[in-house]
Amino acid sequence: MRLSKTMTERQLKSLSKTTACGVVPGLTVKVVKLKDGTVSKYFILRATNLNKVLTLGQYPEMSLSQAFAKAKLWKEKLNAGIDPALEEKDLKSRLAKKQKLENAFTYEKLIYQWIEFNDKRGRWKNKHKTKTQVWEGFFRNHIPEDLRLCPVTDLTPEMFCEALREKWKTMVDTPERILGDSRQAIDWAIRSEIIPPMLNPALIKNGKLGDLLPLERGSGGHEPALLxxxxxxxxxxxxxxxxxxxxxxxxxxxxxxxxxxxxxxxxxxxxxxxxxxxxxxxxxxxxxxxxxxxxxxxxxxxxxxxxxxxxxxxxxxxxxxxxxxxxxxxxxxxxxxxxxxxxxxxxxxxxxxxxxxxxxxxxxxxxxxxxxxxxxxxxxxxxxxxxxxxxxxxxxxxxxxxxxxxxxxxxxxxxxxxxxxxxxxxxxxxxxxxxxxxxxxxxxxxxxxxx
The missing domain is CATH 1.10.443 (hpI Integrase; Chain A)
Structure with a gap:
């Protein structure tokens, strides 16, 4: 394929019409004239195998040298059968989600903040195993990541049911301890105006969660003992x-x-x-x-x-x-x-x-x-x-x-x-x-x- 002459930064600044950049086949600067008479310039890459045009970035936020480097990388991915635009979109989405979670008041943050509040009040006396250690075990062994990292205001009875349904049927007291603490923590957050008023999703009695959890419970009663x-x-x-x-x-x-x-x-x-x-x-x-x-x-x-x-x-x-x-x-x-x-x-x-x-x-x-x-x-x-x-x-x-x-x-x-x-x-x-x-x-x- 015949390549156009390599574009320079000086040429790019004065460019008034769509022009190929050279260096990477299919790399072009698209010039768009706006209603106010100004122009915007976009680096685009023609992906013939996908029959589509990919936008790399806008000038001057993206420099010409950056456009050459990105176009070369994307060209390699296109040749390997990868759509780099979709890949980049997915990455941005995951980063945005991660950033949102880091800033959100999650279920996990709520539990530890509730524990810290009650620790300072002297609510729990067990020096050998703190409430924090108990909940570290709960999060590690019983609570999935999607529930742990869920913003408190997005919690639903369905999420608690999905996480604890099987344990509710087979374990005697652990699910009840998890839901009991969760219920108290959410009520505390509402009273403290940390979160807006909401129906407590961990409420079993007279709550939707009670309708969702199976009636079958773990074997309670006496502990099995030897004769x-x-x-x-x-x-x-x-x-x-x-x-x-x-x-x-x-x-x-x-x-x-x-x-x-x-x-x-x-x-x-x-x-x-x-x-x-x-x-x-x-x-x-x-x-x-x-x-x-x-x-x-x-x-x-x-x-x-x-x-x-x-x-x-x-x-x-x-x-x-x-x-x-x-x-x-x-x-x-x-x-x-x-x-x-x-x-x-x-x-x-x-x-x-x-x-x-x-x-x-x-x-x-x-x-x-x-x-x-x-x-x-x-x-x-x-x-x-x-x-x-x-x-x-x-x-x-x-x-x-x-x-x-x-x-x-x-x-x-x-x-x-x-x-x-x-x-x-x-x-x-x-x-x-x-x-x-x-x-x-x-x-x-x-x-x-x-x-």
């Missing part, structure tokens, strides 16, 4: 994992102390203390317990059996000042293990056991809503329900009879009868006897195999 007679066998398998698994050690400690999931996972070394007689206790600040100080005016103290203390003595100590007894070393953050880590280990134990006996570690009285099969046990169920069932049946499990109030004290349950208003301490001596008997029971098969 006490199977606990020694479960414990024997668990103890095989303890030397190489901090998660297994944490589960074993939780069962021996009848601890709640979070209480065990977030246990710290400074909470392991001795009383005046040299007996070891797990002293848990009341704010870390389910029943707070407004109902029980003293910290929770759990007497530690000899087996529980042995677990702690053999636990690896991290030398960089990590406070947690069971830190998640693998992630490098020295944070407590997640609930998912505990659940995953028990699931692996179940799968292994099922290959052996065809049953696994299940609660025969808890049936999965979808499959109709017995549900796999949980840490909470084994540490508390199995313990309580064992403690109530002195004849069946050949131990001393333990009074109901003593069992409730071991579980840190609050009896609502009036005499509890006079409680100022736990029956630690009797509790120590209970936990030692429980540990001896759990270790029956471990001891038998060691002999």
């Amino acid at each position: 006490p007679k199977r606990m020694p066998f479960f414990f024997a398998e668990l103890m095989k994992l303890v030397p190489t698994s901090q998660t297994a050690r944490c589960i074993a400690f939780a069962i021996l102390t009848a601890a709640r999931n979070t209480t065990a996972r977030e246990a710290t070394w400074e909470e392991i203390q001795q009383d005046d007689e040299g007996n070891w206790l797990h002293v848990i600040p009341r704010e870390r317990m389910k029943v707070k100080s407004e109902k029980i005016p003293f910290d929770r103290k759990t007497p530690l059996s000899t087996q529980a203390m042995e677990l702690l003595r053999e636990a690896p100590r991290i030398q960089d000042g990590c406070a947690y007894i069971f830190p998640n070393i693998n992630r490098g953050s020295m944070s407590p293990f997640s609930r998912d880590s505990v659940r995953s280990l028990i699931k692996r134990m179940h799968d292994k056991q099922k290959k052996i006996d065809g049953i696994g570690w299940v609660d025969p009285d808890q049936v999965h809503a979808k499959t109709g099969l017995p549900r796999i046990v949980t840490l909470h169920g084994c540490a508390r329900a199995t313990f309580n069932t064992w403690a109530k049946d002195s004849s069946g499990y050949n131990h001393k009879s333990f009074a109901r109030d003593l069992r409730e004290s071991c579980l840190d349950h609050r009896n609502e009868s009036y005499q509890c208003a006079y409680d100022r301490e736990q029956a630690l001596g009797d509790m120590r006897e209970v936990f030692q008997a429980w540990a001896d029971f759990c270790f029956q098969e471990v001891k038998a195999k060691d002999c």
Whole structure:
């Protein structure tokens, strides 16, 4: 193809009619005469393979040298079958969208601003896992990016339903916690005039979201637990994992102390203390317990059996000042293990056991809503329900009879009868006897195999 003579900047300035630029075939300066007598000059590129004319830019915002460079690049893309004009339009659209999101008051920004507001007011007391950390997990594991980055005023019940529909059917409390916090945060933003008045899209009761979410819910009720007679066998398998698994050690400690999931996972070394007689206790600040100080005016103290203390003595100590007894070393953050880590280990134990006996570690009285099969046990169920069932049946499990109030004290349950208003301490001596008997029971098969 014959090229026109290369145009110069001087020629371009005085140009009065459409003229080819040279250098790049098809590159032309289009001169448009306006009604007021002035002219505008545009760099255009003829794309013969697309049968269209592409506009590169307007002079003088785009210089002649820039036009040559852009025309050469676009020509290469045209030869490769790419429409550079559409590509540029798409890029500008994505950049504009990104800029809009950066400037917008998004759902994610709302949540963190609401948390910061309430943090300053002292609303949340958990020092081991902040509300911010909880929501970092929610955003990471449960909330898709399109919802996270959506401007608050554009949120709809349909978006929440789409994001949480399946979790609503399979998970017990996480979706409700997400929607509950979201509902409060949006109401707060409206009251604070951060956003204009709007129907709260996270409202379930008397809200559209309640009509959209499925009626089927995750299995609630009691946590699946082992029959006490199977606990020694479960414990024997668990103890095989303890030397190489901090998660297994944490589960074993939780069962021996009848601890709640979070209480065990977030246990710290400074909470392991001795009383005046040299007996070891797990002293848990009341704010870390389910029943707070407004109902029980003293910290929770759990007497530690000899087996529980042995677990702690053999636990690896991290030398960089990590406070947690069971830190998640693998992630490098020295944070407590997640609930998912505990659940995953028990699931692996179940799968292994099922290959052996065809049953696994299940609660025969808890049936999965979808499959109709017995549900796999949980840490909470084994540490508390199995313990309580064992403690109530002195004849069946050949131990001393333990009074109901003593069992409730071991579980840190609050009896609502009036005499509890006079409680100022736990029956630690009797509790120590209970936990030692429980540990001896759990270790029956471990001891038998060691002999």
